Amino acid sequence: MLQTKKEKLEYYLNAFYSLGEKLNSQTPHTISLNYNKHKGHIIFACLIHGNETGTLPAILKCIKKLMNKEIHFGGKVSFLLGNIEAAKKGVRYLESDLNRCFGNNYVGKETQERKRALEIMPILKTADVFIDFHQTIMPSLKPFYIFEMNRESYFWARATGGATTLVTRKKGAQFSSAGMCSDEYVRSFQKVGLTLELGEQGFSHEAESLAFEVMKRALKYMDQIYLNNFSIEKLCKKNNDFEFLSITYREPFESPKKRLNEGFCNFHKISKNMVVGSDQLQNPLESPKEGYILFPKYPLRNQDGEAELPLPGEIYVLATPTTEHPLNWQQI
Numbered sequence: 001m002l003q004t005k006k007e008k009l010e011y012y013l014n015a016f017y018s019l020g021e022k023l024n025s026q027t028p029h030t031i032s033l034n035y036n037k038h039k040g041h042i043i044f045a046c047l048i049h050g051n052e053t054g055t056l057p058a059i060l061k062c063i064k065k066l067m068n069k070e071i072h073f074g075g076k077v078s079f080l081l082g083n084i085e086a087a088k089k090g091v092r093y094l095e096s097d098l099n100r101c102f103g104n105n106y107v108g109k110e111t112q113e114r115k116r117a118l119e120i121m122p123i124l125k126t127a128d129v130f131i132d133f134h135q136t137i138m139p140s141l142k143p144f145y146i147f148e149m150n151r152e153s154y155f156w157a158r159a160t161g162g163a164t165t166l167v168t169r170k171k172g173a174q175f176s177s178a179g180m181c182s183d184e185y186v187r188s189f190q191k192v193g194l195t196l197e198l199g200e201q202g203f204s205h206e207a208e209s210l211a212f213e214v215m216k217r218a219l220k221y222m223d224q225i226y227l228n229n230f231s232i233e234k235l236c237k238k239n240n241d242f243e244f245l246s247i248t249y250r251e252p253f254e255s256p257k258k259r260l261n262e263g264f265c266n267f268h269k270i271s272k273n274m275v276v277g278s279d280q281l282q283n284p285l286e287s288p289k290e291g292y293i294l295f296p297k298y299p300l301r302n303q304d305g306e307a308e309l310p311l312p313g314e315i316y317v318l319a320t321p322t323t324e325h326p327l328n329w330q331q332i
Ligand SMILES: [Zn+2]
Pocket: 048, 049, 052, 134, 135
């Protein structure tokens, strides 16, 4: 029995590397399988944030089933593990957030994560479809996709399932001013890039089974598109459309004294003027509008109740339903 998180992680990483040794992949911490029946290349990633381990077992399962022919695929598929060093330490990142380190216009420090991004970028450049599995810091009432609106990526997300909610934004509104995310980087080449958030960080059966189903379906659709000229736009109609949300409010985390009330998880519904915490002067912190809370932050605090530094940019954000179908947004 694998008791601790650390033992589990070690077990899955060892399994990954022992399979990888035989396959001699060019990108470190990556396994590629090429069946050469068509040119399509799909990449699945996990551990871009080190402590989001929930989908690693699904990655292993998918590789094994491909290798023993329980899953058939005709193109090239790569499985990429993002931030191994952070994963081993059980943290999100070591020096900087890997998911803000992509792109050629990066202006941040030359951190370990930036070095890893530079290792990963060449293979991401060859992806036709890229699915990045993540998890949230706090529990979530449901899984969700989150990425900038883009026709093809939206069709792929809807086709592969895994979530019925898409948190999206208009093109050009970069997710973070710090640097590019992995999926943004892939979309910058007019390819498909998706981020799927599968519950609270850590190993879980739900994250594992959802990620596995998404990968299985995505591989099937790659074959149907690249071998049989199917259209992803048509394939996606098998599933109901998403509930579309956009982040319309960000509560700044400007003071270490500011805090959220305990117990919020992703998608808790918040009403206007609801007291959600206390501000830097310990006055009630009210929600300015109705919406669903996303990414609530509960950092460690010292004896004086001050949050440990560096503070995240926002203590929470609010997502609200989009007023129109995002396909109607201009320039997508
Ligand atoms: Zn993440």
